[in-house]
Amino acid sequence: MIVATKKPIEEILVALAPYESVLILGCGTCVTVCNVGGEREVSLLHSALRVAIANSLMQQKRFHEYTVKRQCDREFLEALKGKSEEVDAILSLACGVGVQVLADYFSDIPCIPAVNTVFMGSSSTFGIWDERCAGCGECRLYETAGICPVTRCNKGILNGPCGGAKNGRCEANKEMDCAWLLIYERLLKLDQLDRMRKYSPPRNYGNLKRPKRVIIT
Amino acid sequence: MAVSLFEEKLNSDKFVVTAEIGPPKGTDLSEMKKNIELLKDRVDALNVTDHQSSVMRYPSLGGCLLIKELGGEPILQMTTRDRNRIALQADLLFAYSRGIRNVLCLTGDSVDVGDHKDAKPVFDLDSVQLIRMIKTLETGVDMAGNKLSGKVQFFVGASCNPEADHIEPQLIKFEKKVNSGARFFQTQGIYDVTLLRRFMQFARQFGVKIIAGIIVLFSYRMATYMNENVPGVKVPPQILEELKGLDKEAALRKGIDIAARTIRTIKEEKLCHGVHIMAIGREHIIPEVLEASGL
Numbered sequence: 313m314i315v316a317t318k319k320p321i322e323e324i325l326v327a328l329a330p331y332e333s334v335l336i337l338g339c340g341t342c343v344t345v346c347n348v349g350g351e352r353e354v355s356l357l358h359s360a361l362r363v364a365i366a367n368s369l370m371q372q373k374r375f376h377e378y379t380v381k382r383q384c385d386r387e388f389l390e391a392l393k394g395k396s397e398e399v400d401a402i403l404s405l406a407c408g409v410g411v412q413v414l415a416d417y418f419s420d421i422p423c424i425p426a427v428n429t430v431f432m433g434s435s436s437t438f439g440i441w442d443e444r445c446a447g448c449g450e451c452r453l454y455e456t457a458g459i460c461p462v463t464r465c466n467k468g469i470l471n472g473p474c475g476g477a478k479n480g481r482c483e484a485n486k487e488m489d490c491a492w493l494l495i496y497e498r499l500l501k502l503d504q505l506d507r508m509r510k511y512s513p514p515r516n517y518g519n520l521k522r523p524k525r526v527i528i529t
Numbered sequence: 530m531a532v533s534l535f536e537e538k539l540n541s542d543k544f545v546v547t548a549e550i551g552p553p554k555g556t557d558l559s560e561m562k563k564n565i566e567l568l569k570d571r572v573d574a575l576n577v578t579d580h581q582s583s584v585m586r587y588p589s590l591g592g593c594l595l596i597k598e599l600g601g602e603p604i605l606q607m608t609t610r611d612r613n614r615i616a617l618q619a620d621l622l623f624a625y626s627r628g629i630r631n632v633l634c635l636t637g638d639s640v641d642v643g644d645h646k647d648a649k650p651v652f653d654l655d656s657v658q659l660i661r662m663i664k665t666l667e668t669g670v671d672m673a674g675n676k677l678s679g680k681v682q683f684f685v686g687a688s689c690n691p692e693a694d695h696i697e698p699q700l701i702k703f704e705k706k707v708n709s710g711a712r713f714f715q716t717q718g719i720y721d722v723t724l725l726r727r728f729m730q731f732a733r734q735f736g737v738k739i740i741a742g743i744i745v746l747f748s749y750r751m752a753t754y755m756n757e758n759v760p761g762v763k764v765p766p767q768i769l770e771e772l773k774g775l776d777k778e779a780a781l782r783k784g785i786d787i788a789a790r791t792i793r794t795i796k797e798e799k800l801c802h803g804v805h806i807m808a809i810g811r812e813h814i815i816p817e818v819l820e821a822s823g824l
């Protein structure tokens with residue numbers, strides 16, 4: 313799923329400065345799960361904005377709250393008809409995809425992101441989220457024991473560990489396990505070490521040429 | 530036929546000595562020039578680091594050209610951290626055209642340990658892919674399969690870490706580098722010869738040249754700093770103990786001693802084909818290390 317983090321309230325206030333009536337819009341899918349952009353966070357952000365504005369020289373604004381099931385899907389935005397007319401701007405707590413679908417749907421209303429979208433990942437411990445996939449377009453998890461070297465190795469190395477790890481941790485970040493040691497250990501367990509011995513050719517960055525589009529029939 | 534003077538020396542079964550030159554941060558080349566002049570006739574080849582520890586500096590290619598101008602034998606260190614395959618290939622064409630014949634292929638340290646932490650890490654290739662890329666250029670075509678007018682030929686090297694705490698995956702990678710075309714290896718700093726012995730037991734069968742890395746220690750603080758911050762380097766507690774409490778001068782003497790002791794053991798036991806001396810930022814003390822080692 314998509315993981316995001318909250319933007320600092322000061323940054324949001326600057327972006328909201330020109331607008332008087334603002335819809336704070338949550339998203340009920342990924343950002344709800346990572347506790348950043350669901351119904352609860354909409355309400356919390358609403359209160360935080362009121363307090364911050366009261367403590368500043370700014371004029372109080374009119375805020376409205378709402379949360380749709382998924383902002384990245386136009387179908388769910390229809391529920392906003394009737395609400396959007398009364399606002400000058402929408403403050404979206406969805407990921408970057410959601411904000412863009414919103415902006416495309418409401419072409420004459422400014423849409424402002426309230427979160428920073430950071431990666432596609434998962435959580436194994438409460439509150440800790442880790443990147444797991446970069447959408448590289450040529451998934452090699454079969455070769456690497458189900459552990460992604462593109463996202464979990466600091467250098468995206470495809471042919472085995474650099475010499476930099478210490479105590480099993482990555483040279484770039486002492487909090488993080490060296491992905492290639494994990495891959496090695498799991499391949500060993502699966503009796504698949506020959507996969508690591510095989511040469512992996514360079515990635516095809518042609519897959520990542522932007523703008524990207526796929527046609528699925 | 531040897532591709533370079535350095536390869537010729539390694540093939541002659543001489544115990545070779547290489548040393549590392551760190552380029553300046555800026556355009557004042559006087560110090561680097563002095564170090565090259567001091568060392569070029571005392572060692573068999575000089576490596577020039579490629580933004581070591583991801584700290585932006587005068588380029589490796591520029592340092593190697595200076596070594597050539599001054600009559601030395603350069604080893605071009607090339608990391609894949611900062612340039613994509615187009616830039617790397619172009620730099621190799623340039624290096625070859627200007628007489629550089631030795632290349633050490635590295636992935637490079639993480640951008641996160643350097644002085645431009647906000648930079649985009651490139652890593653379009655990894656070290657193994659870089660070795661293969663050079664082998665491809667040598668056949669007269671580039672990575673895209675387009676014909677080159679005028680080929681390149683290099684003596685290709687790579688690095689390995691015999692002291693890594695998980696050695697098995699390192700050995701797999703070492704073998705991959707050999708199979709991809711690496712002919713010589715310069716290792717990460719060696720402090721524990723038993724670990725080098727263990728590594729050589731495995732490495733010997735491949736018939737490639739192994740040059741043991743020696744990082745000269747200058748102080749207790751430097752040693753603990755490296756343990757904390759320098760990827761892959763591990764100074765063991767016994768050596769830390771030897772340096773502890775010594776004043777600046779005594780610590781430097783001790784550091785030279787420790788380096789010389791390791792070099793002598795490696796040479797006497799004929800463990801490797803040579804040593805690579807790294808005296809980070811103090812290249813001028815390398816002649817003393819050589820003397821103390823009986824080289």
Ligand code: SF4
Pocket residue numbers: 444445446447448449450451452453460461462463
């Ligand atoms: S290899 Fe990694 S980045 Fe690429 S598709 Fe698979 S999980 Fe995603």
Ligand code: SF4
Pocket residue numbers: 464465466467468469472473474475476477481482483484489490491492493639
């Ligand atoms: S320590 Fe491991 S995860 Fe970190 S860059 Fe090196 S190989 Fe990749």
